[in-house]
Amino acid sequence: MGRRDDASGFLPLHPMEFRILLALLDGPSYGTAIVEEIEAREGPGARLYPANVFRRMRDLIAKGLLEPCTGPEGADPRRGYLRLSRSGRAVARAEARRMQGLVEEATTRRLLPGG
Amino acid sequence: MGRPATWYRRLLGLLPRDLLDRFGRDLEELHEGRLARAVGPAGRLRVWMDAVIDVFACAVREGAARVLGAGKGRGGMGRTMHDLEEAFRAIRAAPLFTLAAILTLGLGIGAASATFAVVHAVILKDLPYREPERLVMVWPEQNYNVSMVAMTHDAVPALEGISGISMWTLTLTGEREPRELTAAFVSPSHFELLGVRPALGRDFLPDEAVDGAGGVAVLSHDAWVGIFGADPDILGRVVHLAGSNHTERQIVGVMPAGFRPLREDPDLWAPLEGPASPDIATDRTWYVNWRVGRLAPGASIETAQEQLRAFAGSARERAPQIIDEEDVRTASVRPLGAYVAGALTPTLWVALGAVVLVLLIACANVANLLLARGEARGRDLAVRVALGAKRANVVRMLMAESGAIGLLGGAMGVAMSFGLVRLVVSRAPADFPRLDEVGVSWTVLLFALVATLVSTLLAGLAPALRGSRVDATHSLARASRSGSGHARTRLTGALVAGQVALASVVAVGSGLMLRSLQQLLAVDPGMDGTGVLTFRADPGEGRYGGPGAYDAFYGQLVERLRALPGVTSVGAIHILPGTTSNWSFPTFPEGVSHPEGTAIPSTNFRAVRPGYFQTVRIPLLEGRTLTDADRVGDQRVLVVNRAFAERWWPEGEAVGKTVRVFSADATPYRVVGVVGDVRQHARDREPLPELYYPQSQWDLFAVGQYLLVRFGDGSDPLAHAAQARDVVWGLDADVPVTEVRSLESVLDSSTRTLRFLTMLLAAFGSIAVLLGAIGVFGVTAYTVGRRVPEFGLRVALGSTRGALVGVAVARAVAPVVGGLAAGLGSALMLSRLLTATLYGVEPSDPFTFAAVAALLAVVGGVAAFLPAWRAGRVDPVSVLNRE
Incomplete structure (x- = not known):
């Protein structure tokens, strides 16, 4: 319970922050790759404003949700790799639960089919 | 790639250090990647616009978080709102100053946004078809027959599809009064190629393109509503349509209301019919005026062009009497978007450049107004500083004020841009490309927002920094002749010189266009259209x-x-x-x-x-x-x-x-x-x-x-x-009696677009000169006002009034002369951009340059002289008493 309470202090996340956390679920990555991954998931033609994305990444680091790490074998050592911290993963999960709750409510109120 | 990278790095300089240290390399990498993937100058421009917006927005948020968020107990946003509220209160207390600043900025932003709306619709915006970047114009200079269309398709695999287009006039009878309809004869794949489907019924079948088989037609939405009263049973109806190889055609489809055809607005489409087995030499259908094609996935324009050249060579062998060496050499494949915008492109860019210069002049004027206001408020600021206000706080307060003015000016500019766009659309000639797409879209609003932000920064930053440099003791002792006053004079002098320089560049540009138009209108068309009525009766x-x-x-x-x-x-x-x-x-x-x-x-x-x-x-x-x-x-x-x-x-x-x-x-x-x-x-x-x-x-x-x-x-x-x-x-x-016009208007139609754009540029030129004159007037009035005590002393010591006016004018005219020289020099370099647009006038036309120099010298002189006149009427006794 304690951990969930820690995480809820960060909620709701800004959609872009949530996107960033999701992009790092599969393992460490670096700035350019994260932006391109999010753009690819948004669909063709999507173009993020990278400086603003990086601003949020820096803030996520400051909040302790992301942490710098070393890259995989053979990666360019000059690249600053980032990964999810334990609390980052917890916050992402809490945000996903929060959204799931909203979706369930929308379904029982018949906004979405299936209720 | 070297220079764009440097520019981007410079732009990144607006961002805070810690962000750059961690992500600067990623930002450069992403930007370079986007630039490399961008298609054409329009694509690159969009990448740059995105980059500027991105960095500016980020810098503003960072700045807000740092400067405003520092106040404890209040969120950054709340603090900003508070600052703005105070700023609005402050500028409301000086309505005349505020009105002048807002009008000037609003005019500049409105004119720039309206011009951008035109440039965006005609040049930058994608054509309203599926994957428009793959659409091309095929060999635009060559006359085609139907066989050649089919053979081009076979010979150029880089084209996934190609459609011929031939405009005809058909006569519709049997539906109330007889009327002539504009018909586009197209290849059966035409609509599929553009990626549009009829709203009702179907488009054409491949076998309807064979001689004698295609007695069908697809109506435009307007024709369906206007001529057939939106008849729901229109499909399958046979109508009498004479003027081609069929006298009757069956309606098989109706296009959707939003469909924008290429170039002309046809009432209907019909299949282009040709021989079953294509043969260039014997096919007599030499009326296929245009061909639009779609590049195959992954194919480049260059490949398509190479394949077309090869085809052109073999076509020349089969029809040497029609296709000559020169035709083969000009065989080209061009992006459809650029082809539609056509010859207007350079002139439109020039117009946008001119209006941006006008906006800069407006910024300089507002900066001067803010400087003057800062001077007048020296005491107020000095009190704040004496009470312990920090320099950063004073800068923030002054920036908030120019921010408030910028917001209001921007709002007025956006409001004006709606009116100006409507004015432009109503005045533009009917054949202006993509006129129906010109409007205040989100992109135009975004442009207006960026223009507002940039001009607010440009106009507000220097005055804010200067204003914050008040020296509490000196100002409180009312020492208005202190060193900072001289520095201010230098700054205003530089601003005036800059304004005059920009104004002379714009004036030279519009002057050259006017001269070119004058030369063109002086050309004898060889006939006299006055008093002649013309109409078509077929x-x-x-x-x-x-x-x-x-x-x-x-x-x-x-x-x-x-x-x-x-x-x-x-x-x-x-x-x-x-x-x-x-x-x-x-x-x-x-x-x-x-x-x-x-x-x-x-x-x-x-x-x-x-x-x-x-x-x-x-x-x-x-x-x-x-x-x-x-x-x-x-x-x-x-x-x-x-x-x-x-x-x-x-x-x-x-x-x-x-x-x-x-x-x-x-x-x-x-x-x-x-x-x-x-x-x-x-x-x-x-x-x-x-x-x-x-x-x-x-x-x-x-x-x-x-x-x-x-x-x-x-x-x-x-x-x-x-x-x-x-x-x-x-x-x-x-x-049917159609195209009822005066012959004069028919003969004028070829110059109408040029005349329209020239008038637009001339309007920008006039605004530029007017704003420049206002700048000179304001600064001279300010300088003379400041030197009243000195003039009083001089009169007391025996100077004549005429000499005093001379001194004041000379002071004021110096930056005008400097600005004029710099402006004419720059204009000499920049006017070469107009070479393609000018007719019968050299870009360095001495008459135009002399006229602009004379005009600006006279206007600048008068604007300087009027306030200087006051210097000659100084009463030494009252001045010396006051001192």
């Missing part, structure tokens, strides 16, 4: 059956029109001058041999009725004009223009020579007269050789005519339009 071949009946119809019509009161003469021609339509046939003048393998020259060909030359006042130079006595069966006769006579028979003696048309063994036509040249297509194009043929001897097929009626009483020819229509309908009530 009885329809289906009903009249053949050239003989046509000739009889027009003969009677001309007689009856001539009997109208006030009419001095009546003529007719089958293609009006001043338009882009053309008939051109291979010609064999007597005594001229065409060596084997060279292309046969083609000559413009016009069927006319006898009164034509007299009605439009084309002078007869030699021999006789055509008469009613030239009939079928008599010796075939022709009138040639001077260009034709001089090209083929430079020795003179054109009259009496013969010309064969189409082939070397055709029946010869005898030349009976030579008439003056006419600029058939546009004023800036040299007259082409031309043949005039009497309609009374034309027996190949029926040709509809434009009637020309000259009224000798000086009245507006359009006032007689109803009378003329009644004459036609008195003869045959089923003949």
